[in-house]
Amino acid sequence: MKPTDVPTRNFPTAREECRTLQPHPDYDAPGSSYELAFKDEAFLLRQDMRPVRMQLELMKPEVVQNEQGVTSTIVIFGSARILSADAAQALVAAAEASSDETSLRIARNKLEMSRYYEEARRFAQIATAESAARGRPVVIATGGGPGIMEAGNRGAYEVGGKSVGLNIVLPHEQVPNPYITPELCFRFHYFGLRKMHFLMRALALVCFPGGFGTLDELFETLTLIQTGKSRRRPILLFGREFWTRLINVELLLETGMISPGDEKLFHYVETAEEAWSVLEAEPELSSITTP
Template sequence: MNKRKQLIARNFPTAKEEAQSLAPQPNYDQPGSAYRLAFDDNEFLLREELRPVRMQLELLKPELMQQELGIKSTIVMFGSARIPSQEEAQALLTQARGSNNSGDAEQIKRAEMQLAMSHYYEEARRFAALVTRASNERDNPIYVVTGGGPGIMEAGNRGAFEAGGKSIGLNIVLPFEQHPNRYITPELCFRFHYFALRKMHFLMRSVALVCFPGGFGTLDELFETMTLIQTGKSRRRPILLFGREFWTRLINFDYLVETGMIGPADVRLFHFVETAEEAWALLESEYDMNPGAHSAT
């Protein structure tokens, strides 16, 4: 053995080595037995009292794995899981209309709206591709991160995948099963139990947040981010809202200012954009996006 290695060799086996080397104990390897190692005992780890430990593990796992992969900067893409691609939306509309154009009127109306909203899927896909192609040439790449599901989330991961880059998906366990979309880089596909820790990981490395139309979940993520920046708990970074018409019909920002619920300066926390190119140009005006740049911050 190399002499230097002798000086720095481990004095104790790793937890993994110890767990793998355990010999079966027929008298004690039974349900309800307390004999198993604590860190190798799922029943023990899932106890109500161990919630703080599980929360810490959920914080640590994505953090350590991203550190190991050298991920320092991300652009977060929020948006609805219900917005389909244009191809899928067109197929749904054709199906709703039926072969003789005599389909159910309400179903046709919903399908037409889905087709109109699918525009945002395609812009999200193009924006993620723009980010990824530009970042592939940087010393410190910027990675697209999404919630890992369908809709706008899929579009973000898909755009990065089609541009030949990696992207991150932060999935959440829901009462109805949410499957990760197939475009997430496998070693960067994480699964969360706690919404709060998932949202924390969205923001920890983000240099910008790009928000597409969405429902309760999207609004929750957007407003938590704006609150953290407004209150100074988080550093200021660009927040881009895709689709002025959607956001101004949904939220009357002027009325919030008029009633004193927010200050006039608070509406400068975000920018409206309409296209992938406009969004990328705004980010270029905020950051040094040159290929040789060492940091996006």
């Protein structure tokens, strides 16, 4: 008999074990150590169990993505504060009706920045549809929240594709956007493990304007590639004007803070179509862009 012919498991699963546990009043009292270790929440949350919790946080997204057939991703970074065009236009209309100049200035800035939401949405649509049409589906992955993250998940959803959301517990709770594939919506405690999962399956990284969180993700990626800790892959920065005002690459080169050639670790792009054309030209992406 082959091993695959064995009709049942030799041992019960952990789930079955938990379901069939018999109560023991003499030992199940509060403070008792009788609970199964993997079912004992108080034990798992002890400070000295942090390495185990980190391992679980590394393994859960890995196991689930393998089960869901997620092998290649394109990661979209960007601000949670950038609104869709419709939402920004509604803010402008409300500010105009109130005659509040400060609110109107802020609302108009939101409307200007909303073009990045729409580009992220269209890029996710193009990447999802084009890779699927060529028989090599690539899954969009984001931080799972609102703004640019929502736009990425939304674009994939609108063309029938899966997408990943790697949410993080924050003091002001970040609610997952509604466009993430439910089986691929994860929640992290550790920023470091979340950033590792961004890169583990990434064929490319597409970065839109954002604040400290976006910069953290971008610079960690650049550092890992620059130092050879991670293989080189395309990094696209949407919006040359924004990024060149924010990061003075010429100063870094002039002062020797980065080496000549490091400025070529990324490309500036302005539109979804331009971004996809850059990726199509990358030799490392030939596996998904060649029909």
